[in-house]
Amino acid sequence: MDTASQVPLLSxxxxxxxxxxxxxxxxASLEVAPAEVMALIGQNGAGKxxxxxxxxxxxxxxxxxxxxxxxxxxxxxxxxxxRGGISTIFQEINLIAFRxxxxxxxxxxxxxxxxxxxxxxxxxxxxxxxxxRFDVFVDVREPLMNFSTAIRQMVAIARxxxxxxxxxxxxxxxxxxxxxxxxxxxxxxxQLKAQGVAVVFVxxxxxxxxxxxxxxxxxxxGRTVAVANMADMGKLQLVAAMLGRDLAEIRKAGSTAFGExxxxxxxxxxxxxxxxxxxxxxxxxxxxxxxxIVGLAGLLGSxxxxxxxxxxxxxxxxxxxxxxxxxxxxxxxxxEAIAAGLxxxxxxxxxxxxxxxxxxxxxxxxxxxxxLARSGIVDEARQAEIVKRFITEIGIKCSSPxxxxxxxxxxxxxxxxxxxxxCMDPKLLILDEPTRGIDVGAKAEIQRLIRSFAERGLxxxxxxxxxxxxxxxxDRVFVLREGRTVEEFDKDQISESALMNAMAHxxxxxxxxxxxxxxx
Amino acid sequence: MSDISVFLKRWGAVLALVLLILxxxxxxxxxxxxxxxxxxxxxxxxxxxxxxxxxxxxATGGIDLSVGSLMAIAGALSPMIFxxxxxxxxxxxxxxxxxxxxxxxxAGMFGYFNGWLITRFSIQPIIATLVLFIAGRxxxxxxxxxxxxxxxxxxxxxxxIGRLLGVPFQVWIxxxxxxxATWTLxxxxxxxxxxxxxxxxxxxxxxxxxxxxxxxxxxVVSGVCSGIAGLIVIAMNSAADANLIGLxxxxxxxxxxxxxxxxxxxxxxxxxGTLIGALIIQLVRYTLLANGVPDSAALIVKAxxxxxxxxxxxxxxx
Numbered sequence: 001m002d003t004a005s006q007v008p009l010l011s012x013x014x015x016x017x018x019x020x021x022x023x024x025x026x027x028a029s030l031e032v033a034p035a036e037v038m039a040l041i042g043q044n045g046a047g048k049x050x051x052x053x054x055x056x057x058x059x060x061x062x063x064x065x066x067x068x069x070x071x072x073x074x075x076x077x078x079x080x081x082x083r084g085g086i087s088t089i090f091q092e093i094n095l096i097a098f099r100x101x102x103x104x105x106x107x108x109x110x111x112x113x114x115x116x117x118x119x120x121x122x123x124x125x126x127x128x129x130x131x132x133r134f135d136v137f138v139d140v141r142e143p144l145m146n147f148s149t150a151i152r153q154m155v156a157i158a159r160x161x162x163x164x165x166x167x168x169x170x171x172x173x174x175x176x177x178x179x180x181x182x183x184x185x186x187x188x189x190x191q192l193k194a195q196g197v198a199v200v201f202v203x204x205x206x207x208x209x210x211x212x213x214x215x216x217x218x219x220x221x222g223r224t225v226a227v228a229n230m231a232d233m234g235k236l237q238l239v240a241a242m243l244g245r246d247l248a249e250i251r252k253a254g255s256t257a258f259g260e261x262x263x264x265x266x267x268x269x270x271x272x273x274x275x276x277x278x279x280x281x282x283x284x285x286x287x288x289x290x291x292x293i294v295g296l297a298g299l300l301g302s303x304x305x306x307x308x309x310x311x312x313x314x315x316x317x318x319x320x321x322x323x324x325x326x327x328x329x330x331x332x333x334x335x336e337a338i339a340a341g342l343x344x345x346x347x348x349x350x351x352x353x354x355x356x357x358x359x360x361x362x363x364x365x366x367x368x369x370x371x372l373a374r375s376g377i378v379d380e381a382r383q384a385e386i387v388k389r390f391i392t393e394i395g396i397k398c399s400s401p402x403x404x405x406x407x408x409x410x411x412x413x414x415x416x417x418x419x420x421x422x423c424m425d426p427k428l429l430i431l432d433e434p435t436r437g438i439d440v441g442a443k444a445e446i447q448r449l450i451r452s453f454a455e456r457g458l459x460x461x462x463x464x465x466x467x468x469x470x471x472x473x474x475d476r477v478f479v480l481r482e483g484r485t486v487e488e489f490d491k492d493q494i495s496e497s498a499l500m501n502a503m504a505h506x507x508x509x510x511x512x513x514x515x516x517x518x519x520x
Numbered sequence: 521m522s523d524i525s526v527f528l529k530r531w532g533a534v535l536a537l538v539l540l541i542l543x544x545x546x547x548x549x550x551x552x553x554x555x556x557x558x559x560x561x562x563x564x565x566x567x568x569x570x571x572x573x574x575x576x577x578x579a580t581g582g583i584d585l586s587v588g589s590l591m592a593i594a595g596a597l598s599p600m601i602f603x604x605x606x607x608x609x610x611x612x613x614x615x616x617x618x619x620x621x622x623x624x625x626x627a628g629m630f631g632y633f634n635g636w637l638i639t640r641f642s643i644q645p646i647i648a649t650l651v652l653f654i655a656g657r658x659x660x661x662x663x664x665x666x667x668x669x670x671x672x673x674x675x676x677x678x679x680x681i682g683r684l685l686g687v688p689f690q691v692w693i694x695x696x697x698x699x700x701a702t703w704t705l706x707x708x709x710x711x712x713x714x715x716x717x718x719x720x721x722x723x724x725x726x727x728x729x730x731x732x733x734x735x736x737x738x739x740v741v742s743g744v745c746s747g748i749a750g751l752i753v754i755a756m757n758s759a760a761d762a763n764l765i766g767l768x769x770x771x772x773x774x775x776x777x778x779x780x781x782x783x784x785x786x787x788x789x790x791x792x793g794t795l796i797g798a799l800i801i802q803l804v805r806y807t808l809l810a811n812g813v814p815d816s817a818a819l820i821v822k823a824x825x826x827x828x829x830x831x832x833x834x835x836x837x838x
Binding site: 312314333334335338339344346351352353354355356357358362366367369370372373376377378380420 | 707708709710712713715716719720722723724725726727728729730783787788
């Protein structure tokens with residue numbers, strides 16, 4: 001650690017990059033020492049992704065100097081970067097689910113026997129050895145899809161390490177992991193560090209940074225605004241630096257932006273009893289009144305999304321009943337649910353939210369289109385007017401309503417999807433992880449928005465894995481555990497510890513009562 | 521992505537068309553004549569009518585391999601009706617009317633069958649339409665015992681050889697279909713839903729788009745377009761040969777769609793692009809033939825064009 005810590009492994013200085021005339025980076029910098037875990041944070045659009053893409057050769061910078069391991073860095077493709085010692089593990093793991101663990105690790109540089117045939121024995125052996133370095137022991141001949149996301153990520157990391165990577169970039173690696181899996185990942189990162197590999201760790205979850213990172217680089221608007229030791233930087237300072245705001249202002253506002261609500265809660269809107277869906281959901285009982293934000297909490301796999309999808313008619317239910325606005329409402333398709341006044345923002349914008357090739361305007365009015373048409377012809381004047389109104393009201397940042405939605409940041413995409421439903425004037429809006437993968441600033445705006453619409457009488461059913469969001473945002477919470485509703489909390493009973501207790505033990509014979517749990 | 525490749529992606533097809541025309545004006549004898557124009561336009565009309573249906577199908581992320589066979593079905597059925605072979609017709613004009621409407625409807629129904637296979641059983645379009653690609657021509661051959669039906673009914677053949685304002689009638693048919701489809705795609709709820717399904721089917725379904733219905737309609741439209749194209753072909757030849765009508769046209773239509781800049785994975789489509797693509801392919805073939813290059817070599821050039829078009833599409837991925 002003597003000279004090594006003085007000479008950085010990676011040094012990026014004065015990096016410029018613009019896309020179609022719009023600057024994404026202006027004089028940005030990043031330095032990583034050998035065997036260091038560096039956090040890279042910033043709001044969406046701050047330039048983190050562009051920095052990573054430049055580093056792994058996916059895009060070329062317009063200006064600036066990059067040195068890696070003492071030599072100028074010139075990778076012009078991710079493959080070249082990998083060979084040069086920098087591997088990137090993306091948010092969506094880019095491995096082949098149908099092929100075995102071994103094949104995924106050795107893809108592209110298979111070990112061959114003398115006659116040019118694949119030497120499976122040697123490759124299986126090698127794969128086992130690589131995974132063993134991270135205490136992962138699995139049957140490497142099984143297809144990757146049989147394993148959990150965490151294991152898949154380990155395989156991606158093992159693959160990176162097998163390229164003799166000296167720097168591993170992890171782009172939001174924890175976004176699809178549950179709590180236990182995150183711990184395994186952290187263990188892996190520490191092992192990488194012990195083996196002399198440096199890590200650049202990108203995440204929106206601040207707690208994770210403190211758990212695993214040595215230093216932090218903060219970016220804002222394409223510039224590097226701060227570099228500090230993790231230990232010297234408080235959470236609020238981090239947020240302040242990311243947002244470029246005054247510390248006191250943030251402290252006053254609290255960490256989420258729901259504010260106080262629940263003044264005008266109306267009659268019952270939605271009620272399910274004994275809802276059973278697929279294999280995951282056995283008996284879900286939830287209820288939402290108009291003007292109320294109801295949280296639906298539970299661990300990964302507890303059946304929250306499946307329950308929501310069943311209510312919306314996107315999945316059939318085996319048993320049980322759904323009542324909406326006082327009537328039996330077993331919607332057979334999303335179409336019927338929408339006609340009755342429901343809206344549904346799904347968990348993963350890319351998979352079943354946005355239509356990437358279409359404009360902001362068309363994405364926003366996708367559900368509204370039939371109502372905007374006269375004998376099948378879209379009334380474009382009315383459409384433009386509604387789109388304009390919502391872009392202003394919700395604060396969507398786009399160059400014009402005609403901009404393609406895929407060019408927007410995650411937060412703005414989510415706002416467009418919210419507007420898709422809000423412009424329908426729905427009675428009930430189901431939000432599945434409304435702020436996942438969204439930067440702190442946009443997150444607060446979205447939370448404020450949800451509250452303001454609830455105050456105008458909208459019923460909201462909100463699924464969130466962030467306890468903070470549920471505790472501060474919800475007027476009432478239902479906790480699902482293994483497909484059953486195990487607890488219901490009213491506003492004054494909601495606390496993180498109570499929720500966690502219910503998520504972990506709810507419904508057990510010896511479970512503590514909600515009131516008891518509140519004192520834990 | 522550099523500015524040049526942005527430009528090429530956007531205007532490459534138009535540029536290619538302009539270059540081809542300029543080349544021909546300079547080197548091909550008798551190119552700037554109305555006769556040459558008429559020949560090229562009548563040739564392109566058949567591919568284009570099929571290409572309109574194909575563009576809509578591809579816009580939803582599907583593909584229709586059965587178009588050539590459906591042309592054969594419509595083309596084989598029509599003479600059997602207007603010559604009174606199938607059932608007695610009161611007079612020639614009723615016969616011709618039925619000989620136009622019924623075959624087109626039958627082709628549309630076969631298109632419905634494609635859509636039904638695809639939406640009801642979630643069969644991949646390429647497999648589902650392969651069924652009729654194979655069986656469709658067989659059906660037409662069984663109807664006609666594989667015989668060539670020769671007819672001489674000038675009143676019917678007006679749809680191919682007649683002229684309106686000096687322009688061949690089939691070119692008018694093509695123009696009407698192109699304009700109607702362009703307008704539908706741009707201005708109607710149905711058109712936007714077609715593109716939304718191709719862009720992200722799961723998202724479209726959750727936004728209340730009637731996915732199965734829209735997809736089925738698209739295959740029906742493709743069937744109807746094929747039926748019309750089949751009638752144009754037999755009217756031109758004054759004969760119907762179930763073995764040959766529309767043979768290989770699915771590839772020409774797909775090539776026109778691809779060259780025109782429609783995304784083959786769905787979600788982005790341009791009917792006018794397909795028209796330009798069809799014109800380019802036709803003009804390349806014409807240029808080579810007029811300058812003494814055999815048709816076989818033209819096939820290789822056509823393949824080269826498709827590669828170029830796909831390469832241009834991929835420039836978008838950066």
